[in-house]
Amino acid sequence: MAKFGANKNTREAAEAQAKNILKQISEKHIGTDRNNFDSLVKLAEYANNHLNCSLKEVTQEQALQYLSDRSSDHSQSSLNKDTLAFQRMYQGAKVSDPLSKNDRLPKIKSDVEQKKVSRCYTQKQIEIVSQHQTAKFSFSTQIAASAGLRAHELLTLQRFDERSPSERDKYLEAKELKFKGLEGEKYTVKGKGGLIREVIIPNHLAEKLEQHRLDQPQRVVDREINYETRYDIPGGQKWSNSFTKAAERSLGWTTGAHGLRHTYAQERMNDLQYTGKYEIALAIVSQELGHFRPDITLIYLR
Template identity: 45%
Template sequence: MQFLTDRAVCVGQKQLDMDRQAIQSLLRYNGELEQKQTLEVIETELDEVTHSRAYLDEQIDLVQQAQSDKHSLTTRIAAAAGFRAHEPGTLLPKDEREPDFREAHSEHRFAGQEDWVAYTVIGKGGLCREARLPKELADELEARRLEKPIWRIDRGIPYKTYYDIGFGKQWSDSFSKASTRVLNWSHGAHGLRHTYAQKRMEELMRYCCYEEALKAVSQELGHLRPDITLAYLR
């Protein structure tokens, strides 16, 4: 699933589906999947990555001011952590859900964010990873904690959500409309991942060399291969 998630940045939907089907056939042959069991369909990010571009902090601030409270908070959270559109809807404190184990974590991951609050999010393919938010954003988020989690559907996929904030297509549409109103253009909400990647590369290179910074940023974004993150640095 991590391989397919990384491939989603590089290839179109047809090729991604062919890769998934090939892996699925192999796992069935090996007995690791039942004959009728399938792998989750991963949607390509190629178009979003190719066309999205980073926003300036001032531009993000103008956009979030033009959104409703719950969408504004999501915009600031997504910019602070480099989330995909659906990922804010899966937020949960790290002490309530452990991330999936990754053997080769970079020692520089979250460097400079030691005082930030640790959460986990569910990325593409159901992969759970750690993410961190500044204390003030975490406080705003916790103020919107639901008494009981609820299931919400985004693009046909159910997500168990713990906070009353925007996410997925509704938030992404809100971001694009607000950006068009105040900036007269929009690179889409995916541009916030570009912003995060570029800012984090600058920050992490105070602690380590370019290659190590790239490795750390790729893991913070939920990629296994550092070269995938290069698409966000153009």
């Protein structure tokens, strides 16, 4: 049995193993082969890191357990795609646990479809998506998720000592409780209608953000709108597209980058239950998200 060290980067090894299997099962269809390769690489990484074996040594039982573990965070179509790739491997490649041409791997049912009643992602799903983005897009995802930012607002980040937020807090009690329980550095962003609001960026992300600070503000055009950005991080449509594609690859479904704001709203409402007044908690979340009316935030709580 092949041995893999716990600290060894196995991505390259996983791709090599997947390519070897793909040569044996290739149907000479670009789309099918690409899907098979993606699925096999993921299983190979899992095998190398957690089973201490190579892809060809993964048993059918281990592959099914892998699919079962993914069922809570991946769509039925994603699980079906992986299952078919594994089935082709066991039927057509030289593996330690082959499958007869007349047999089929059992179907693993996804839990996602039953849970997906809103655009909200779980924190685990956000982490999974982030891991399937390049480093710079992943960093923007972490910032957007932590502060409930719109895509274009990533381009408008500015330190709190450089720009004051708009005066619009109607609910004084909500203003006093805003960001209660959150720790980090204050920044401002410019949202819809030109509203400038304060946001909280966790300390570890704020420290990293300052490492991307530009010597001079730069002009960025997003969806035909000009922005003056102070940080060398992606935002707007480019980041949104990156998140969507990464979600489709890693989860098999997506509700778009805007779903991160739904997650932020729902988690903050849970955090603010101690206020004892639902309307105050709703007003707090509304202000943190940059909504002009608290009732708009209700859409995010479905």
